[in-house]
Amino acid sequence: SAVISQKPSRDICQRGTSLTIQCQVDSQVTMMFWYRQQPGQSLTLIATANQGSEATYESGFVIDKFPISRPNLTFSTLTVSNMSPEDSSIYLCSAGPNTGELFFGEGSRLTVL
Amino acid sequence: DAKTTQPPSMDCAEGRAANLPCNHSTISGNEYVYWYRQIHSQGPQYIIHGLKNNETNEMASLIITEDRKSSTLILPHATLRDTAVYYCIVRVVSAGTALIFGKGTTLSVSS
Numbered sequence: 001s002a003v004i005s006q007k008p009s010r011d012i013c014q015r016g017t018s019l020t021i022q023c024q025v026d027s028q029v030t031m032m033f034w035y036r037q038q039p040g041q042s043l044t045l046i047a048t049a050n051q052g053s054e055a056t057y058e059s060g061f062v063i064d065k066f067p068i069s070r071p072n073l074t075f076s077t078l079t080v081s082n083m084s085p086e087d088s089s090i091y092l093c094s095a096g097p098n099t100g101e102l103f104f105g106e107g108s109r110l111t112v113l
Numbered sequence: 114d115a116k117t118t119q120p121p122s123m124d125c126a127e128g129r130a131a132n133l134p135c136n137h138s139t140i141s142g143n144e145y146v147y148w149y150r151q152i153h154s155q156g157p158q159y160i161i162h163g164l165k166n167n168e169t170n171e172m173a174s175l176i177i178t179e180d181r182k183s184s185t186l187i188l189p190h191a192t193l194r195d196t197a198v199y200y201c202i203v204r205v206v207s208a209g210t211a212l213i214f215g216k217g218t219t220l221s222v223s224s
Contacts, residue, residue, distance in 0.1 A: 031211075033211045033212075035214075042214045059125045084147075084201075092156055094157075101159045101162060104156035107156050
């Protein structure tokens with residue numbers, strides 16, 4: 001199984017600022033994904049982080065708001081740009097091989113004031 | 114959209130078996146059934162997955178009907194620590210696709 005570490009685990013940010021969340025996997029993986037979990041809700045897929053190329057975004061999510069980088073097979077970042085209180089959520093990184101199970105980090109809890 | 118239907122909540126007494134149902138009547142031949150759970154304030158935890166045969170591991174058993182239109186996750190001896198939201202997800206593994214989460218079942222285990 002893969003161990004996934006996310007930083008920061010939580011943060012409180014001001015409206016209009018940006019925050020970058022890091023995801024580090026302890027082994028090389030093919031697939032990496034970013035999810036959002038709004039308070040009391042299930043997980044929603046934001047995008048697939050593609051190594052060496054632009055991320056693939058789901059409907060309702062755009063690169064200008066959620067830029068994603070994936071420079072190698074073990075690391076990815078998600079930036080939440082120009083934040084508003086509606087962006088207050090838990091952001092989760094998921095990773096795994098092309099087949100089999102996917103693993104999740106503990107999440108980054110973001111509060112926007 | 115999620116392709117599965119689960120009851121929103123279930124209760125179970127500690128020490129008893131918890132049987133969590135899932136309906137996936139539109140499942141395709143190349144889609145696996147996955148189960149994850151999310152304990153409060155933690156990331157989702159993988160439990161088990163299967164294609165058409167029943168599967169068992171140290172955490173649970175997965176029973177898939179012969180027509181693959183439904184399945185049941187069985188926690189043989191539920192403990193208080195099994196209180197969580199349980200998600201049943203169908204996924205095409207060969208395409209390297211993401212997990213698409215539905216609303217899941219909130220399992221409450223009480224003493």
